[in-house]
Structure formats: structure tokens, C-alpha cells
Amino acid sequence: MTRILIADDHDVLRTGLRALIETRSGWEVVAEARDGLEALRAAEAAQPDIVVLDYAMPVMNGVEVARQLRARPRRPEILIFTMHDDDAVLREAVLVGVRGYLLKSDAQGHLLEALATLARHEAYISGQVSGTLLEAVLKPGKLEDSNPLTPRERTVVQLIAEGRTSRQICPILKVGIKTVETHRASAMRKIGAASTADIVRYAIRHRMVEA
Template sequence: MKRFLIADDHDAVRSGLRAVLEQRADWEVVAEANDGGRAVAAAIENQPHVAIVDFSMPRMTGVEVARRIRQYPLQTEVLIFTVHNSSLLAQQAFEAGARAFLVKSDANKLLLTAVESLLQHRPFCTRSCRGELDHHGSGARDGNHELTPREQIVVKLVAEGYSNKSISGVLNLSVKTTEAHRAAAMRKLGVNSTAGLVRHAVRARLVEDDDDRSGLRSR
């Protein structure tokens, strides 16, 4: 059973999201919250697989909720849900530890795709904001041509949530070699954090996007 937390200060939004999610027999909304503080507390108590968190809430923004959740040893993936189609907010969300950014106007067609991505520990970003991130994001240089094939694979696995040790096992490399590939990719892309690598992977389509995964909506 996949567990969900919904945090939004509008009752109607929470009810709508619950109705969509619980259409799946193996999905369950285990907690709701109407402000940021309660959202963090509910995440700690219930340890959901995915927390869908509104950006604008009383007491604490969704980005701050994501940052607080990352401070605990939780496996919860955070999706920032917002009316603001803003590359700046998307960048802030990823830097805070969220792994998905979805504009509410896209929810009807992309919510389930975004959630499915998170359940597989893959990042997701509304396409319109992904395009803006190319120009206003972390400062990473465009394209994958600067990365070696092995570095591209390492970046892809990092974005999918693999640790250096796990990547080493998948690629049959030493941890030291994996760390070297990761450091080289960060240097070439001009990023200094895991969030920067995730943003690059989303922009460069090293991970599947909403179009690639559109077939999930028909399941």
C-alpha cells in the first residue's frame, strides 16, 4: 500500500486530491494538513511515500516543509503543488529537497504521472518550468556533450535516488571511481550539490519526463 500526505490550506483542494489518489486500490491518503507546521509533523508521524505540499500555506511554505522533511531520516518524496508557474520557485523547490514541481493548472493531466515518477524515485517538473530552468536555473551549462557516457549514467542514477555505494554496485565500479565520476560531472556542469545534478537530469531528459511516461495515465 502506497501512503500519501496532502498538505493544502484549502479543504476543496485536499478533497479533490484525495479523490484522485484513492481511485487506485493500493494508494491511501494517511494524513492531511492545512498548514506547513502540521505537514511536517504529519510526515514524521505517518512516514508517507509521497507528500503533496502546496507552496503557499500558513506558518511555513511548501519549500520550507520540503527542507524540514529532508532533515529527518524519512523516505518521503515531496511534490510541490502550486498555482505559480515559476522557474525560480521550481529551482527553490529542488534545492530544498523536493523531487517534483507541479503547477495546479497541469494537475488534471499530469498529477498521476508526477506521483508515479516519485514512487519510482524519479524527479518530475512541469514541462513549462523545465524550459525556463534551462535559462534561469542552477547555472549549469546546457547539454550532455560535455559529459562522458559514464558520467551521464552516474548523473541519471543520482537523480533517481541512488547512493554512491548503490551506483557502484549497479555499474560494477569502486566507490572511489563513482565519486570521481560524480565530482567530474558536477565540475563540468557548474553545480555544487545533488539538487543541481537532479535539475540537470530533468532538463537534459536523462530521466523520463511527463511525455515519456504518459502511458502511465492509462493504467
Template structure:
């Protein structure tokens, strides 16, 4: 039995993925989540074979969830199923450990093929992503700035961009305000920004939050 977890903040998208999985003999939906923290908690509990994640998830985005799953549920293969096709987001997702990357504009047949491939421990990429990877192999790849962020810095970055104060972030992440300030300074330095407004633009550009 191939066990699949679905995480997307749009119920209609989750329903469409679920219908594909449930129509396939030998596949089973073992959990659904509408935000990244719930997806992470479910994946750690259920240990699915495949996790189908959107990138722009609330609370924890899909890239940080992918990083965490690589550490805490290494047998789970992550398929990033998203509308984002810019090279920095693709690079960030693959660097985080995703084994598949599929665009929501791709057909249902591609989604079924992607889940099947990851279930067999094979990677799967949309044709657009495959072309990006080919270009990167031929020419020197430009590193995504997100790749230099630690997991905690990405968490703090998302919460900053969502408008949380240092005290609110400290409470949410159960760390000290001083530690938040340190991560905030490091994240802003790596993003090469100086103001909160510039940081919000950076977060939107890199799909840490929705515009």
C-alpha cells in the same frame, strides 16, 4: 501500498487530490494538513512515501517544510503542487529537496503521473519546469536569494512578513528575542532590504506569504 500525505490550505484542492489518490488501486491518503506545521508533524509521524505540498502554506511554507522533511523524513519524496511558476520559486523549491514540481494548471493525469513517479523514486516536473531546468543547464543559473537563507531565517522571515513582533516570534519559535534579532538582521541582509515594508514585498515576491 503507496502512502501519500496532502497539504494545502484550500479544502477543495485537498479533496480533489484525495479523490485522485483514492481512485487509484494501491494508493492511500495517510494524512491531510491545512498548514505547513501540521504537514511537517504528520509527515514525521506517518513517514509517507510521497508528500504533495502547496508552496504558500500558512505557518510554515512549503519550501521550509521540504527542507525539514529532507532531514527528518528522508524517505518521503516531496511533490510541490503550486500555482507559482517563476524561476526563483522553482529554484528555491528544488534546492530545498523537492523531487517533483507540478503546476495546479496541469491536468489530473499529470498529477497522477507525478505521484506515481515519485512513489517509484523518480523525479517528475511539469513541462514548464522542465524547460526552466533545461535553460539552466545550458546557461548559468541565477541563484535564488532564498537558497542562501537558513531554515531558521526562512521561518523568522515568514513570521516577520506576517506582522509578528520579535517577542511574538521568540515565543512561537521558542527562542530568545536576541536570537530572533540576529536571524532578522541576517534575513534582511540576505534579502537586501532595510525596512519592514520592503521585507514584506520580498516575502510576497518569493511566495513566503500570500499577497
């Protein structure tokens, strides 16, 4: 039996996950937790093989729990289970040794696959995560930098998020419009943005501008 711990603050979601997992034999949900601290204690008591951690939990977020679990003698595999396709969270998670990353929107289809992969101690990353980011995250050892943008790129991103076009930005920075466009494009590549709207949401999430 593969022993699983589920940590999520929403009862209904835990119920759904448990139901999904227990459709297969060989899998057993041995404990549940509704916040980060509970998850740590439950992991201590139940010694699960795999821990499914919601990212946005009260008290302690999923990645923080993962960080603490890392130090334990019998370290379980960890699946971070999150609402948003957020590169910063994925980055952070990979940095603390998490091998599983699943979007909630992807759960029904791929949870069992993810768990099976983790049971073999292989990495599972949700398919909907932007490919460029994944490459950037899985390949280079340059992960310490949680903010992937250069200073200039950050400035441009912020100006874009404030509602300015490249043509309006270039006189502010006293550079050519092509320069602004390059910074914009490379920033988009790094943060996995495919549109101006993605840039704006990124900037708001990172408190570079207010909504």
C-alpha cells in the same frame, strides 16, 4: 500501498486531490494537513512515502517544509504543488532536494503520473515550466544563485517594468540601444519571459518595482 500525505490550506482542493488519488488502487492518502507545521507533524506521525505540498501555505511554505523534511531519517519524496510557474520557487525547491514540481493547472492530467514517477524516485517537473529554465535548473551546479540576473540586467529589467522602451533606457544608462536590447534579451532568456508583460510581472514579484 504507496502512502501519501496531502498538505494544502484549501479544503476543497484537498478533497479533489484525495478523490483523484483514490481512483487508483495501490495509493492511499494517509494524512492531510492545512499548513506547513501541521504537515511536518503529520509526516512524523504517518510516515508517508510521498508528501504533496502546496507552496503557498500558512505558517510555513511548501519549500520550507521540504527543507525540514530533508533532515529526517526516513525522508519522503516531495511534490511541490503550486499555482504559479515561478522560476524562483522551482529553483529553491530543487536546491533543497525536491524532485517533484507540479502546477495546479496541470494537476488533473498529470498528478497520478507525477506520483508514479516519484514513487520510482525519479524527478517529475510539470511540463508547462519553461524549457530554458528547466535546463538551467537541472543541468549546472550553479544553482546557489537564486537571482539569475546580472546587475546590469536587473537594472534594465527594472527600467522596462517602469514602462520604458529600450530607446528611452539607453540614454539613461549612457549606452547604445543595442546594449540595452542585449541585456533585455538575455534577462528574458534567464527568467523564462516570452514578452514584456512577463518581465513586468517578474519585476513586481521580486519587488523591483511596484504595481
